[in-house]
Amino acid sequence: MSEEAANATKAVPYGILMSIGSCWLFGWILVIVIAACMSPDLESLVGSKFGQPMAQIYFDAIGKRGAIGLMTLLFIVQFLMGLSILVAASRQAWAFSRDGALPFSRYIRPISVRLGHIPFRAIIFCVILAAILGLLCLIAPAAAQALFSLAVAGNNVAWGTPIFARLVWGQHKFKPGPFYTGKFSVPVAWTAIIFLIFGTTLAMFPVGGPNPVPSDMNYTVVVNGAVWLGALTYYFVDARKWFTGPKITLNVDDLSESQERAIIDEGIDVKAESGTQNVPLAREVANDA
Numbered sequence: 001m002s003e004e005a006a007n008a009t010k011a012v013p014y015g016i017l018m019s020i021g022s023c024w025l026f027g028w029i030l031v032i033v034i035a036a037c038m039s040p041d042l043e044s045l046v047g048s049k050f051g052q053p054m055a056q057i058y059f060d061a062i063g064k065r066g067a068i069g070l071m072t073l074l075f076i077v078q079f080l081m082g083l084s085i086l087v088a089a090s091r092q093a094w095a096f097s098r099d100g101a102l103p104f105s106r107y108i109r110p111i112s113v114r115l116g117h118i119p120f121r122a123i124i125f126c127v128i129l130a131a132i133l134g135l136l137c138l139i140a141p142a143a144a145q146a147l148f149s150l151a152v153a154g155n156n157v158a159w160g161t162p163i164f165a166r167l168v169w170g171q172h173k174f175k176p177g178p179f180y181t182g183k184f185s186v187p188v189a190w191t192a193i194i195f196l197i198f199g200t201t202l203a204m205f206p207v208g209g210p211n212p213v214p215s216d217m218n219y220t221v222v223v224n225g226a227v228w229l230g231a232l233t234y235y236f237v238d239a240r241k242w243f244t245g246p247k248i249t250l251n252v253d254d255l256s257e258s259q260e261r262a263i264i265d266e267g268i269d270v271k272a273e274s275g276t277q278n279v280p281l282a283r284e285v286a287n288d289a
Contacts (some may be wrong), residue, residue, distance in 0.1 A: 013179040037061040089126045094119035099246045101239070142215055145207060152203040154227070160196040163189050172258065173180035 005011050038057045039045060048056035054074070058067035097105035115259035137144040153186060167189050182189055190248035204221045235243070 010179055086123065086126055086130070089130075090119055090123040093126055094122035097122065100243060103234075140215070142217055146219035146223050149203040149218060150223050150227075153200045153220055153224050156200045156203070157224075157228075160193050160200075164193055167193075167223045194258040266289060 005015075034057060037060075039060050045053040045056050050056055051061070052071075055067060055071055058070045062070070093102065094109060094111075095103045097109035099105075102108060108122050108125050109119070110121055133147060136147050166188065176185075204218060204224075206216060206218045210214040212218070265278055
């Protein structure tokens with residue numbers, strides 16, 4: 001997403017803060033309103049005939065028509081949320097395929113000039129993959145719960161890994177940008193990692209508590225384990241032979257001497273900013289156009 005934003009070094013961090021901050025504020029207000037309006041009989045909400053506790057809360061508070069109206073609004077919001085996730089996922093898939101880190105990267109990474117310089121193939125790839133994963137919801141409630149928890153655990157790992165890598169191995173190569181928290185940077189990063197580990201662990205717990213039966217077991221740990229094991233196996237069996245890491249797109253003039261030396265020591269080719277830097281990718285863009 002950052003690669004498509006204007007003034008990304010400032011706009012994207014501020015956008016994240018405003019997005020999370022507004023969600024926290026309005027979500028807090030929403031929780032207060034729901035708690036004030038919901039029935040104190042929790043069993044009637046959890047065991048609602050509608051199959052959705054929130055629908056039951058709406059029905060009890062404002063009747064049938066009001067509940068239908070709010071649930072319709074909720075459906076629209078969820079659809080738009082799905083679109084925003086697709087936008088983010090497709091850009092991540094394109095970035096990974098650009099670096100050759102995904103299977104079939106050569107077919108995923110071309111940019112469609114005809115459709116407005118968007119990673120159209122990466123979008124289709126993510127749509128098909130999401131549809132296949134979504135079919136798990138049709139198997140059983142336990143499969144659906146595992147899929148939802150997988151999103152939490154997978155996101156936490158995806159967010160925490162680069163933060164951890166920067167703190168442990170990349171601190172000497174880190175160059176602060178315009179948006180920088182200064183001396184609070186490292187404490188904030190470690191706090192984020194601890195919280196993400198906590199959230200990942202929490203996502204693995206069964207919904208019904210200890211001693212689960214197969215029908216209410218949380219299989220997120222199984223699905224996540226399979227994904228992590230598959231990714232590690234793919235790397236050690238094949239990818240480590242040719243994958244050298246992300247493509248460096250910084251201008252050499254923007255790097256300090258110590259940063260450039262650290263990058264070169266890892267065997268990464270540092271190139272100056274020029275029109276020939278991504279010739280193979282540019283050729284694929286032209287072909288796809």
